Amino acid sequence: ATTNHKVKETVALELSYVNSNLQLLKEELEELNSSVEIYQNDSEAISVPMIPLGLKETRDLDLMDPLKDFIADHYGEDAALYEKEINEFMDLRQAMRTPSRSEAGLELLMEYYNQLYFLEQRFFPPHRPLGVFFHWYDSLTGVPSCQRALAFEKGSVLFNMGALYTQIGARQDRQSLQGVKTAIDAFQKAAGCFNFLKENFSNAPSLDMSAASLNMLVRLMVAQVQEGVFEKFVLENTQNNFITNLQMAQEAARVEDVYTLVYRTMMHPPVKDYVPFSWTTMVRVKAEHFKALSHYHAANALCDFS
Template sequence: MSSIGDVESGESVESDTEEPGELHGTGENGFGSFIRRKSSRNWAETGRTKLQKERQRLNSQINREIQIRAGAERLFRATNSRRHHEQIAAELALVNANLQILSEEMAELNTNVQVYQTQSGESVPMIPLGLKETVDIDFSDALNDFLRSHYHVNSPDDYDRPIAVFMSLRDACRSPVRDDSGIALLLEYVHTLSLLERRFFTPATDIRFLWYDSLSGRPCAQKSAAFEKASMLFNVGALQTQIGARQRSLSIQGLSLASVSFEKAAGIFQFISASFNNAPSTDLKPETLRMLTSLMLAQSQECVYELSLLNDTDDHLLHAQEAAQVSKSFEAVHDSISTPPVKRDVPYSWISMILVKLEFYKAKAHFHVGCAIALDEVAKEDVAKCLDSSKSSPTTPNSSDTRRSLARNHVRQATLLLEECIRIHKMCHLLRKVDMLLDVLQQAHDRSLDLYQKLEEEDNFAPSITPAPVVPRSRRIPVPIAPDMNQVRVKDPFHNLGPLHLFCAANSWTKPRDVTMSKGAVDAYSSFGFSVRGSAPVSVTEVEPNSIAAKAGLLKGDIVIALNGENTRWEVHEKMVERMRQCGSEMVVTVVTPVSVQPPSTTLSQKEVPETKLNGHAKKKK
């Protein structure tokens, strides 16, 4: 079982020694206020929300058909009647046909890229990811039962509000806003879930998380909180792809932000792949996550190429090598997406789109080289460096005729590659619905064909030569940006249960008991006969035989959780000792006796603190 996010979530919470504070996101308007602030659930229906609702509908229908198929298969195995077998086989054929239709509808939904971006010049549309869908979960019964049985809470109703806040937070995460606040909302839930996992989750915890595969729509369920965190982090990456597709525009700032967003998405997918094992759904398997990582880096490389067009408008050789680098990146994506575990569930339209991009940017590279040679912008040595002589013998443009012929060959190759792009586009019925893609391909083809016709000579009967490929090179190669799991800090909603290193699901203790200690007139100036050590909370380290504490039932190792009815789980050592001394001749301490306690991580309670004898003198630090 994976422990995804455990370390990061532990670092993202407030210190165990902090005073209790108001739950994050509650505010004056109640625990539901942050939903209106961070969730897009109540917004007017945009194209994106309609698309997400359609995804929910398809997921529900796919789940229903899968359940029908599972029931029919069990019935088929249970009966020996030939007539029943024929009826069940006919029903299974119908169910499989329905599943095939629903899978095609899901693939069409994943191809609907226009919703997340707008047409921006001669740019091929990006491939953003849709969010994984889940169902509502009622945590109340399971958490309240655990509060009674494990934490011995007499009135779990006191924790109804933090449970409701947590459930509202999860509901808001199903429709986050496409900006940094939406990312922060998802990370807030991941960190909060990590805290609850340490407080409440054991192998016997009966909370099942159900998520639908982002690519195929098939439902997957696990009791593991790691699966829930991995799915939420996947949505962080998907949201970054949508933000990147929306930010991409014909401006330096927009392209720079889009490039970074795709790098962040790649970092998220890489993080999930390294942290989560035994994924039940295809979209969380290592092969799929590696493919998504390379896809996001390739799309970031697209933004780098478009930035070069804006920054260096006349350097065609630079643009050619940048375009060749983009083509090389998509070639790696195509190799990754063609592996059997990934190809089975990835929409065919994605494979076609990646092939289109691979050929499109290869055509762009040849077109830029042709422009550079035709316009006589560069020296012949620079042209030779730009071309790969190992795969073909490049012709050096020594004379004007040779230069014109070489430029014509590169532009002709670009035109042929763009025609191949249009052919691939027409062969995929889902891509044919992406009008903005066809417009981009047609515009690029027309430009290339116009230049080729200008370079063509009527009396030139020399055969066309396939030009040498362009050497891929870029001034910036995108790399995954690791997620900053500490950018969002949360407070423990169950802070009142005590420090997490001690009061957690891994430890157990007896029911709380009250120990009443009273000094008589004879013992007025003597001590209670016990020593305490530690901080938040203090524990009993010594009980003198036949002392007041021993006769009252105080035991060595007891943890003091209340003094005279007031919660002291977070009390520091010095303040606790002072309060005990102020009690005078009588005090009532509420204690629990540890049954099994795991060694805690380094916290304040492990630091050197004085051991104090009540009512004696403080011993020196050891």
């Protein structure tokens, strides 16, 4: 093809066409995964949307032959006796790729994560790689990453647990006391997942699991928890008096502080070029909104009550 000028031009044209299609798909995926409208609750009442994360996607993985070979070589047993158990493990992995947005989905991810611990202890010795590659895609950009290390698989599953908690938190009806309590709990657990990931998994090949991104996600989840705390206070304190207004002003100011910190984190490289524009805009708007609320309630306290 390279010696025929006409064929070379045709190939280059087709390649540019394919690449432009890939770019369009990538942009559509980024828009879908970064949209704050997805996973919100279905209530007709107006509520400020929370920021959820999309789950990381992964490819199919066939562990049958690598595990059977290891069983035969390392343990000296008939590998055919363990086909049923290997198939059960692979079925579990397939199921955890599409968990339901509920406690059942979280339990499924946790079950698979726990199985990976035992798999790592018995079948993934550091001195002998199995030759198995784990493929996962970035949760925001869709960019693929690949590693042999089982730690990448464990980290990706843990990331999906955190992402699933954000989706559960975002879909709650925060006009009710129970809904806002559930949302607070979900975002706290999401922060815990991302913080554990930041402290225990290093050298992640994908941007969403880098230390800088995880630090930003932890702060974002903490801010959304604080926003839920403010909403909970409003629901629990309906009386209009001096003390209540001052306390609301304080709670709103606290929310503004944490969202301002999140915004500064998002504006710092390398996160700045990675975080979706809709996220940074929403965080900036929320910081200004709660700053205004704090002034409003402080003014109410000072002007309406002697």
